[in-house]
Amino acid sequence: MTALVLIEIENGKVRQASRSAIAAASRFGEVDALLLGNTGAEAAGTLAGVRKVLHVPTLTHALAEPAAALLATLAPSYSHILAASSSSGKNILPRLAGLLDVQPISDVVKIEDESTFIRPIYAGNALATVQSSDNVKILTIRSSSFDPVAESGGNASLEVLDAPADDGKSRFVKLEQSQSDRPELEVARVVISGGKGLKDASNFHNLLEPIADKLGAAIGASRAAVDSGFAPNEMQVGQTGKVVAPELYIATGLSGAIQHLAGMKDSRVIVAINIDPEAPIFKVADYGMVGDLFEILPALTKAL
Amino acid sequence: MPQMDNRGNYIISLGAFCRWLGEQAEALGVEIYPGFSGADLFIEDGKVCGVITGDMGINRQGKPKPDYTSGMILRAKQTILAEGARGSLSKKAMARFDLRKNADPQTFGLGIKEVWEIPAENHRPGFVQHSFGWPLDTHTYGGAFLYHFGENLVSYGFITALDYRNPWLSPFEEMQRTKQHPAFKKHFEGGRRIMYGARAISEGGLQSLPHPIFPGGVLTGDCAGFLNMPKIKGIHTSMKSGMIAADAVLEAIQTEQTEASTYMQALKASWLWKELSAARNIRPAFSHWGMLGGAAYSGIDSMIFRGRAPWTLHHRHADNQTLLPADQAPKIDYPKADGKLTFNRAESVFLSNISHDDDQPVHLHVGDMQTWKEVNLARFAAPESRYCPAGVYETNEAEELVINAQNCVHCKSCDIKDPEQDINWCTPEGGSGPNYPSGM
Amino acid sequence: MKVLVPVKRVVDYNIKPRVAADGRGVETQGVKMSMNPFDEIALEEALRLREKGHASEVIAVTIGPQVAQDVLRTAMAMGADRAILISTDVDCEPRVVANLLKAVVEKEQPGLISMGKQAIDDDMNATGQMLAAKLGWPQGTFASQVDIADGHATVTREVDGGTETLALTLPAVITADLRLNEPRYASLPNIMKARKKPLETLEAASLGVDLTPHLTVVKVAEPPQRTAGIIVETVDELVQKLKTEAKVI
Known part of the structure; x- marks a missing residue:
């Protein structure tokens, strides 16, 4: 069995989510990587665990139509085709599946065997074990569930491919990076959230923002903090607000009401800082720290 | 008591029944x-x-x-x-x-209910159990019910009469701690709680x-x-x-x-x-003579007069008039929730599946915050923070009333029990409220 | 131009789903069902296109048993002109759904398909892309803005870290993301009017599509409960652990 992974480049490097997908793919056998666009060939070539990099330099912007068409021509050589559960992976792989009349499997969090996978359904409220009867399995991978392969140490061969003929029905116009320096809550790798324990809006900003700046984190809030006017509605994390699953979630001065937990419990690592050792947030935290926020948070800013 | 005889009755889910009834009505051309x-x-x-x-x-x-x-x-x-x-x-x-x-x-009771899913081997379809009084004080009318029904489901509820006197009383906590009694506890063993809800009922007759x-x-x-x-x-x-x-x-x-x-x-x-x-005379007897006197009277009224006593007992107070000042009533030390058999309100309300757009006017209208401060807070130590089964009302550090309207399960207790009748339950945006699945 | 809006009947988004004790799936008996919220947004977009004069007719379509009609009535109460129920008791996977919708597209010849990016039950996020592939149409997934002019749709898409804008030659498939619009309420008079709008039923079996799934659900389970970790005493210890143990910073 051989797997093909569609990888993504960001600032000249292979995205961590793609390296997680490669780690997942290595469970099936040898791994080839497909790289679209005119950058990143060097970074892709050194990825650990990759046999061959298929590079299509002329296919810029990773439009789904030509990308899926190209993948369809490569598919017969592979048992599994994977990508990260990113906006790009989820745009392209289901289209490929449509071309091949295969049922794709999104957001895989665990691989049971070559055709059996576990994936969350109902916004993570349940985990479904699914079995595919398709000849080629098409998967998108939840990066937080697979440790990424190393960026270096590999020595893949490079093969340059031509882009398929394009009918021009889909044309790239522009890409706009988010204006804010801070990532958006739902896609941030790190989230720091504050609750009522921060006492007022100025503390909320003054204590959380320096940490968020240092970690490149998005800022979230508990419902109580939003209701008390510390933070705007769109910052609310929880069942009625945004559901986030970052690599690192730092909860400060919030007790961890179940509505809040529903919005962040899928985070990979949870840190809780609270004065009340009985606060329910400690029951889900990987690292807890009991104490006064007004001392701990400035100290944390310094230590980072 | 003859009233408590449930032979010949069937236990079904009222929610499921209402859905069925709705379909029948629509089939007849009723527009819902x-x-x-x-x-x-x-x-x-x-x-x-x-x-x-x-x-x-x-x-x-x-x-x-x-x-x-x-x-x-x-x-x-x-x-x-x-x-x-x-x-x-x-x-x-x-x-x-x-x-x-x-x-x-009118006098009301606040019914709070949970549905549990229990292991099949412990399920006894048709089993019904009622309790009366305990752990409530002797001036408070109330009790629990427990039914086994459906597919391995147990319905457990507790009703607290809202003419209770002690402002420290929490109907929610009474309901939780009653589950610790051996007669109830055994029914929940190995089970998981899957639904929660609350509603006031009319008791005046x-x-x-x-x-x-x-x-x-x-x-x-x-x-x-x-x-x-x-x-x-x-x-x-x-x-x-x-x-x-x-x-x-x-x-x-x-x-x-x-x-x-x-x-x-x-x-x-x-x-x-x-x-x-x-x-008609049973419920008021309890307000007149407390739990023991009420129970004794009920026996006489039901068994000897068979409900045809030549007198009628009256309800003398509305439920908002019965609270004692907080400093004249004993505080109640409720046990901490263990997260297995007993729970806190926040995690309970989570099971009510409340839909409530946060960006809508607060549907619980408090007339005058000064009245709240002088009466509710100063005299009765903010009883709404205890009788509300959904934790809607909180008193913050600045001693102001915080209303978490989006937690409201529409039980109406605040509208009933507020001492000055200054909390007015209004309809929230259509479609808001708890979503109870079949079984509630 | 006709706009086709596929909608799905799902467990209402306010309901916390409960895994059935036997692990077959999620309890749906007696649970409130509603239109998939992303489909509501897709429908709203179609209605706005009609109101702007870009579309002549909005057709809602769903696949499911007879009860699935209720989401079609909701769609028509919101403003869809007519609706199609593809009737089947089989639980169809996205691949089958795409094949069935393709058959409807061939019959109705819409100029645009506006659909939700994913259904909140299986969270698969695939049907729109698959349908576009099967039709050979371009796709604008995760749309946060749609403009129609001169036989093209300009679609702004929510992508990791920003937004991307594509120009698609119609006919095309657009899948709606959360921020595309705020769907309208179905007003009472419109609910009443919707009862008189045409609802056509097509037997899934009559569309020549094999309904057999390629993906079978072996088991559905509750996600594991998180357990408490460790308590650290100092900020330095915390930072150390995050760097060396958790490797997240």
């Missing part, structure tokens, strides 16, 4: 519009001529949002109110048409029944107060009142009368009236 609240009565020339539905898409500050849709007047020849206990339109109708002038004050007829409409079911409290059952009486009301309303429409005047006579001639009449 869920998701729209009846926000007000539409009154013309001193007569109820329909209802006004609530506006949709109003933000928290009361300003229209882009999806704003205004309410509608639904005109009707006759309007049948069937809102359950302390219905907000019924309350308006009672006030507007002075329907309570010859009635005792016939003495508290308002005149159920007003120009252009009638009151039916528990918004009138047809529940049989000693039986803790109100579905059969609600259904009967509805059936009688339907005949009376039809007659009024056919004869072009403003009032469905035959409703009252027909009620009095029915088994419903006989049943409630026989039960």
